[in-house]
Amino acid sequence: MTVSCAAGKEVKEEKKINNNLIAAIGVIVSFIAIYIASISVFLAFLGAAGILAANLWGANGVRTVAKYGIGTGVPSVGMLALGGAVGAVFAGLYIGKMLGIEVAAPILAFILSMITGLLIGICARYILKMNIPVMVRCMTEICGAGALLFMSQFVTITGSYGYAALEKLAEVGVVLFIFIIGALGMLHPYNACLGADERHGRTLKLALATGSAQIILAGIVSIYFLGSVSILTLLIGAVAWVVTYRDFVKTSFKEGIVVSTGLIPEVEKK
Amino acid sequence: MDINTGLGLVALMGAAATIAGAAEDLESDIGSQSNPNSQVQLAPQVGVLHRIFNKAISGEPPAYAFYSSIAATVAWILMSLNFNIFAAFAIGAFVASIFHGIYASTAHIGRIASARRYGQPIYLDVMLNHLPGIMSHGFVATFCVLVLSYVLHAYFEHPFPFVMLAFIWGITVGAIGSSTGDVHYGSEREFQNQPFGCGLNAAFSGKIVTKAEVGTRSNIDNAWFCAKFGGPATGITFGLIVFLDNWRSLLFTPEMSIVVGAVMIILLVVANRVLELWARKNYGPYPEKLALLEG
Numbered sequence: 130m131t132v133s134c135a136a137g138k139e140v141k142e143e144k145k146i147n148n149n150l151i152a153a154i155g156v157i158v159s160f161i162a163i164y165i166a167s168i169s170v171f172l173a174f175l176g177a178a179g180i181l182a183a184n185l186w187g188a189n190g191v192r193t194v195a196k197y198g199i200g201t202g203v204p205s206v207g208m209l210a211l212g213g214a215v216g217a218v219f220a221g222l223y224i225g226k227m228l229g230i231e232v233a234a235p236i237l238a239f240i241l242s243m244i245t246g247l248l249i250g251i252c253a254r255y256i257l258k259m260n261i262p263v264m265v266r267c268m269t270e271i272c273g274a275g276a277l278l279f280m281s282q283f284v285t286i287t288g289s290y291g292y293a294a295l296e297k298l299a300e301v302g303v304v305l306f307i308f309i310i311g312a313l314g315m316l317h318p319y320n321a322c323l324g325a326d327e328r329h330g331r332t333l334k335l336a337l338a339t340g341s342a343q344i345i346l347a348g349i350v351s352i353y354f355l356g357s358v359s360i361l362t363l364l365i366g367a368v369a370w371v372v373t374y375r376d377f378v379k380t381s382f383k384e385g386i387v388v389s390t391g392l393i394p395e396v397e398k399k
Numbered sequence: 400m401d402i403n404t405g406l407g408l409v410a411l412m413g414a415a416a417t418i419a420g421a422a423e424d425l426e427s428d429i430g431s432q433s434n435p436n437s438q439v440q441l442a443p444q445v446g447v448l449h450r451i452f453n454k455a456i457s458g459e460p461p462a463y464a465f466y467s468s469i470a471a472t473v474a475w476i477l478m479s480l481n482f483n484i485f486a487a488f489a490i491g492a493f494v495a496s497i498f499h500g501i502y503a504s505t506a507h508i509g510r511i512a513s514a515r516r517y518g519q520p521i522y523l524d525v526m527l528n529h530l531p532g533i534m535s536h537g538f539v540a541t542f543c544v545l546v547l548s549y550v551l552h553a554y555f556e557h558p559f560p561f562v563m564l565a566f567i568w569g570i571t572v573g574a575i576g577s578s579t580g581d582v583h584y585g586s587e588r589e590f591q592n593q594p595f596g597c598g599l600n601a602a603f604s605g606k607i608v609t610k611a612e613v614g615t616r617s618n619i620d621n622a623w624f625c626a627k628f629g630g631p632a633t634g635i636t637f638g639l640i641v642f643l644d645n646w647r648s649l650l651f652t653p654e655m656s657i658v659v660g661a662v663m664i665i666l667l668v669v670a671n672r673v674l675e676l677w678a679r680k681n682y683g684p685y686p687e688k689l690a691l692l693e694g
Contacts (some may be wrong), residue, residue, distance in 0.1 A: 141676070156617055172407060190476070203457070203656065204457040204458045204461055207457075208461065240636065255618065274572070280617070296436070300560065301475070301562065302471075302559065302560030302561065302562030302563035302564075302566070303472060303562055304466040305464075305468060305470045305562060305563050305566040306469070306471075306562055306566070308469050309461065309464050309465045309566065310465065310468070310469070312457070312461060312465075313456065313457055313462070313465045313502070316457040316461070316500060317456060317457055317505070319457075320455055320456070320457055320506070320512060321455065321502075321505050321506040321509040322509040322510065322512075322513050323440070323509075323510060323513060324440070324512075324513025324514050325514065325516055325517070326511060326512065326513045326514065326515045326516055327513045328513075331509070331512070332509075335505055335509060339502075339505075342498065342501060342502075346469065346472075346498075349472070349473060349476070350472055350476070352476055353475075353476045353479060374501070374505075375531050377508075377509075378504075378505075378508060381508045381509055381512040381521070382508070382512075382521070384512050384515060385508070385511055385512030385513075385515050385520075385521045386515060386518065386520040387520065387521045387523065388520045388521070388522055388523070389522075389523045389524060390522060390523070390524040391520070391522065391611060392615060393448050393449060393450060393615060394448060394518060394520065396446045396448060396517075396518055
């Protein structure tokens, strides 16, 4: 079998996806999901929408900054931003509780996480001299998305966004579980599609699939906190995962060269 | 707890850590994660097409923290429902291996599809043959991480919760697998056609060996090769870390254990340096040796 090195020419130019639109969807859908899911434990499964939207926004931010060739630094950048986000959520919810404005605590946590991201971005850009123009914006975005993802996860798991629920999660160590599934959900899509023919749309499809996998995981953990109600979250997660994973695999197979088996082809050098 | 029971439990933790380390390294070799991955990723770009699994899940330490956290969380929930501990560990590790397989498949498909312009095909048989090996080695590694985390949590009354301990040990096993065993695959197996110890010239970047002893090379061959040295070396490293660290804090007072730890580190640094010098002298055409030979 001989393949041509010019195979890439067959790949069509894709429509540009607006980063601002994804950010807007991430913020609006996540906040609506967080507030509605906290009304009743029977509505906790609606936090799933927040998980998907925040994960999509975060994965898009990771892609934007990692396009500058950070490579293996992607997980480091993402972990730092998400660590900052988790710290900011703790601080925001605690301050909200102290001031007696728990209803506004998620907004406060979000603002604090954006400030944390901004500071990390400024340090990376101007002190560490990382010459990436979008660094400040993307770190702010990843931190903000990380905070929304973290809050969406824990409202889905516990049915509340209060500081007391967060304390319960921290006591049993599940807070780290939420941190890491969120981190991998956001970092994995671009990392998994890395290459010359990486396409924005395909990476975002994988972000939806990793978001759906997180819904399943959140559903499993919520069995402990919410009992049988968590079946709803599990079901929604399973359906969403089957649809999104199938879509990603189909798209990848369409864009790649798929063979069932065979020897290594000879490359036709031009 | 009496000292003999304590030492027995420390030995059990060391044994579990040894198996976890070895399984972790072989799993990452089957998936070409971490150290060897950059060369597998680069190969099609320099015209070297291959039938090798290309898996990158955000680096080994975060990936193993991910699997271990999933396994520990599921096991903890089952234990709270009065499940048998080992059944809970097995189910937890099984759930983690399912997610491992899902993430591994997306990483391979996604990355190979992104190398289309170089003509690199996505071989379905490569994916289907390698995934069970990846998932099963991942299962063994996470199961053992759960065992050692549980011993630390339940018998040594560690202040951290079980899930948190599994997370931390997951990061540790991933970091050790990445730094110790992967070098055996990344530097040696992938460049087996180069003289041992020659140091990799930039011109050879991405030009990995793709032909096997018979037929085409796959990652199953690489796991077989690495099972001889890289895997066991990783297992011993992780096992020693877990065993020696807990041994010193069990036998000595807190102040004394810090001194013992410092002495251990100094001895290991000296031993490593001696070993390195001995290896440099006895093996390989190193650049300075080559310069001498060429006059």
